[in-house]
Amino acid sequence: MNAYATDAHHDDDHHHGPPPGLMRWVTTTNHKDIGTLYLWFSLIMFFIGGVMALVIRTELFQPGLQVVDPHFFNQMTTLHALIMIFGVVMPAFVGLANWMLPMMVGAPDMALPRMNNWSFWILPFGFAMMLATLFMEGGGPAAGWTIYPPLSLQTGNALPYLIFSIHLLGVSSIMGAINIIATIMNLRAPGMTYMKMPLFVWTWFITAYLLIAVMPVLAGAVTMLLTDKFFGTSFFDAAGGGDPVMFQHIFWFFGHPEVYILILPSFGLVSEIIPTFSRKKLFGYNSMVYATASIALLSFIVWAHHMFTVGMPLAGEMFFMFTTMLIAVPTGVKVFNWVSTMWQGAMTFETPMLFALGFVIMFTIGGFSGLMLAMTPIDFQYHDTYFVVAHFHYVLVPGAIFGIIGGVYYWLPKWTGNMYDEKLGQAHFWLSTIFVNILFFPMHFVGLAGMPRRIPDYAVQFTDFNQVATIGAFGFGLSQILFLVLVIKCIRGGKKADDQVWEGAQGLEWTVSSPPPYHTFSPQPVIK
Amino acid sequence: MHTFHRIPGILPGAALWLFSHSSLADWELNLTEGVTEISREVYDMHMFVLWICVWIGVLVFGAMAISIVRHRKSRGAVPAGFHESTFAEVLWTVIPFAILITMAWPAAKTLIAMEDTSDADITLKVTGHQWKWEYEYLDSGVKFISSLHPESREAAALGSGIDPATVDNYLLEVDNPVVLPVGKKIRFLLTASDVIHAWWIPDFAIKKDAIPGFINEMWTNIEEEGIYRGQCAELCGRDHGFMPIVVHALSQEKYDEWVSAQLAAAEAVAASADREWAMDELMQRGEKVYGTYCVACHQANGEGIAGAFPSLKGTPMMLNDLEGHIDIVLNGKPGTAMQAFSTQLNDADLAAVITYERNAWGNDTGDVIQPATIKAARIQ
Structure with missing residues (x-):
């Protein structure tokens, strides 16, 4: 199959190269360029959202208010979350999808390249x-x-700007999702049946449907807020016949699938990385696909577990408790499959593998606390405490974000044609892993001991663990500078990477040169 | 539900024990067992699920560790060819499912008990306000507002210079605690006047949202006399972290005494509204009321926070519009954090705080508002 890549290289480099300068990035319709834009955007937002987290942790270093007013503290928690969710994890996934999906399914580009450009440029x-x-x-x-x-x-004054901003991000996400679905359905190489697609492609395929299903729901919810505030409607105002809890139902009908939007592509990433570095085929490919689909379907009927304390009828609480617990089954299947993939493999531990292993362990820890939270009677104790903060940060930081970072390390040599600095990568992994646990593990304890979340100041008995967490936060934040240095170093040069890059890697992306030509796979390869 | 068998954990158990050893006084690690039957059931269930998670973790991470140590290329491992096993996959679908059922059964039982608010001995209505709690005992008519203790409030001001460690029960103390009898089924009715709050006492293992326009129910039965502390658990604005909950649980006799004393005090307050008040008296009382009810938004210097909470210093309403001033304090301003204080404060308090606001921070209007004026304004 190498022949295709070489041919393509010759054709395209000479006739269809990118325009030079800034306009290349503004007008580009090339999936690789747009992927790069998404990834850089995500990294910049990661640092902005990270600084906000450090403001929060600085204020929480000791009891009493030292640094910020509580009103500003609340702005920081709000924007930190919005940025990390919509500005970091989602764009990073779309960036990876842009770079890799066409190369993984043997397509020359995304199916809708102009829309691709637009969906990125809305974000800034x-x-x-x-x-x-x-x-x-x-x-x-x-x-x-x-x-x-x-x-x-x-x-x-912030409310209408926030709402319009959410609308823009929603439009961008939906266009990205449509593009991904169109690409996967229409541009697969001949012979690549659905059940032959790499798992990263599968998880993104399912994620894209989730996005299309729920982003409009969020748009509806925030638009109702807008009309309640400015046009005299009373959707959520009991005095006018509305119901504030209805907003929560609508919001979490979006919100729960959204949390799977934030994790499924990372499932796909580690499902690519672990077989490569175990030199063994992914265990239970079919069950991986079915488990992902089950998780996605279940995500539509569990939303009210975010709101067990709003005073639902008993039958409602039971329903949402049981459905939520059920998610443990397909999630467990995935974890068992990853471990079985490693079992009797021939493992090596390059940086992407380290991040994938970290993902499996720490995501599972987040899954455990999720199982505890699913149980309504004990959720009443956990709800809105730091235990919840610990839970979702475990699934999102050493979960989703470790998956993303692992994916970047995995494909960085392919993208740049240069090997990254392995020593620096390993240092980045170990520092991140140590500090992320110092940061988030103590939050379980303060949460169980009774510290509510979203408070700028706390009773003195919570001091010790909060100080530990703050130290972890600064350690984790500073460690990410290593990542930035490493990526820049890798782009500028380094040991040349060959086409295969990793000994155990399988898939079409490894059949093209490193770096790949501006346009790959024209004509398409044939899968036998 | 005391029948939960603690699944013995040797290694992880030892680790947890080491950590939970009492020498680490403030490094509180775990959920409280609490002081009610429900809270102990909840605690036992929490430990039960925790141990299940620990053991699954030991198995999964153990298998991973074995692979990482033994199945590594540097030790000459050769990859095996297998990549599926229907038997294994069915097994690890069915076993987790069975474990889930053992968890779901007791959880459902406890949940049913928690939601049964029937046959209560006492009903306490709890209303959340930004940022304080209002309590009304529906059986006896006792009614009061409970807010953060002034000592905590002073220490919690940005850059106050006061070490929170020197304040007793920093952020977990109130001016007027809730008093409840032990050994009685107490039903709570929860609602709110402005935004959603949540009432939570960890030792009772109950938490529920207080939602404007709706009434939620929950119950408890406290077994031991004592002081129990909690906090608002739903983000409710700027001072969300500063509206604690304190419950004093007393014997029935002491509780009855407390109720009589409260009723007598309420009568005295009602009587005081009918007399003429002096300026000094109003200013003194007004400063206190302001410090409890108004200071969180409008700030001690009356200047508010630009863009969020308006200033009261030298504004047209303060200087020239007495009627408007009384109206906004009594009835609030919809769509903002400004509440209707007519239901929260008595005539004397309202008269005092309005007098205070019109004469403090150089406003110096000289206006003296009598409780009788407020009484008349209420009727309109």
Whole structure:
């Protein structure tokens, strides 16, 4: 199959290269360029959202208020979450999808390249609007990323900007998802049946459907907030016949599938990485696909477990408790399959594998606390405490984000044609792993001991673990600078990577040169 | 539900024990067992699920560790060819499912008990306000507002310079605690006036949202006399972290005494509203009321927070519009954090705080508002 890549290389480099300069990035319709834009955007937002987290952790270093006003603290928690979710994890996944999906299914580009450009270029404007609220009178949104009314309706000038910004991000996500579905359905290489697609392609395929299903629901919810605030409707105002809890139902009908949007592609990434470095085929490919689909379907009928304390009828609480516990089954299947893939393999531990192994262990820890949270009677104790904060940070940071970082290390030599600095990568992994646990593990303890989340100041008995967490936060934040250095170093040069890059790697992306030509797979390869 | 068998954990058990050893006084690690039957059931279930997770973790991470140590290329491992096994896959679908059922059964039983609020001896209505709690004993008519203790409030101001460690029960103390009898089924009715709050006492293992326009129910039965502390658990705005909950659980006799004393005090307050008050008296009382109810938004210097909470210093309403001032304090301003205080404060308190606001921070209007004026304004 190498022949195709070489041919393509010759054709395209000479006739269809990118225009030079800045306009290349503004006008590009090339999936690789757009993938790069997404990934850089995500990394920049990662540092912005990270600085906000450090503001939060600095204030929480000791009891009493030392640094920020509680109102500003609430703005930080709100924007930190919105940025990390919509500005970091989702764009990073779309960036990886842009770079890799066409190369993994043997397509020359994404199916809808102009829309691809647009869906990226909406993002900077959306986030500029969101961040601009910090400089407005009354400050940024401070009602939490969940923007529950009536509290969110007390937001000042920031509210309409926040809502329009969410609309923009939603439009961008939906276009990205449509593009991914169109690419996967139409541009697979001849012979690549659905059940031959790499798992990263599968998980993204399912994620894209989740996005299309739920982003409009969020758009509806925030639009109702807008009309409640400015046009006299009372969707969520009991005084006008509305119901504030209805917002929570609508929000979490979006929100729960959303948390799987934030994790499924990472499942796909580690399902690529672990077989490569175990030199063994992925265990239980079919069950991996079915488990992913089950998780996605279940995600639509578990939403109210985020709101067990709102006073649902007993039957409702039971239903959402049982369905939520059920998610443990397909999730368990995935973890068991990853471990079985390693079993009797021939493992090596390059940086991508380290991040994948870290993912499996720490995501599972987050899964355990998720199982505990699923049980309604004990959730009443955990709900809205730091135990929940510990839970979702475990699944999102050493979960989703470790998956993304692992994916970047895995494909960085392919993208740049240079090997990254392995020593630096290993240092990045170990520092990140040690500090991420120092940061988030103590949060389990303060949460169980009774510390509510989203508070800028706390009773003195919570001091010790909060100090530990703050030290972990700074350690983790600073460790990420290593990553930035490593990526820049790798782009500028280094040991040349061959086409295969990793000894055990399978898949079409490894059949093209490193770096791949501007246009790959034209004509398409044939899968036998 | 005391029948939970603690699954013995040797290694992880030892690790947890080491950590939970009492020498680490403040490094509180675990959920409280609490002081009610329900709270102990909840605690036991928490430990039961925790041990299940620990053991699954030991198995999964153990298998991983064996692979990482033994099946590594540097030791000459050769990859095996297998990549599926229907038997294994069915097994690890069915076994977790069975484990889930053993968890779901007791959870459902406890949940049913928790949601049964019937046959209560006492009903306490709890109303959340930004950022304080209002309590009304529906059986006896006792009613009061409970907010953060002034000592904590002072220490919690940004850059106050006061070490929180020197404040007793920093952020977990209130001016007026809830008093409840032990050994009685107490039903809580929860609602709110502005945004959603949540009422939570870890030792009772109950938490529920207080939602404006709706009433939620929950119950407890406290077994031991004592002081129990909790906090608002739902983000409710700027001072979300500063509206604690304190319950004093007393014997029935002491509780009855407390109720009589509260009723007598309420009568005295009602009587005081009918007399003429002096300026000094109003200013003194007004400063206190302001410090409890208004300071969180409008700040001690009356200047508010630009863009979020308006200033009261030298504004047209303060200087020239007495009627508007009384109206906004009594009835609030919909769509903002400004609440209707007519239901929270008595005539004397309202008269005092309005007098205070019109004469503090150089406003100096000289206006003296009598409780009778407020009483008249209420009727309109």
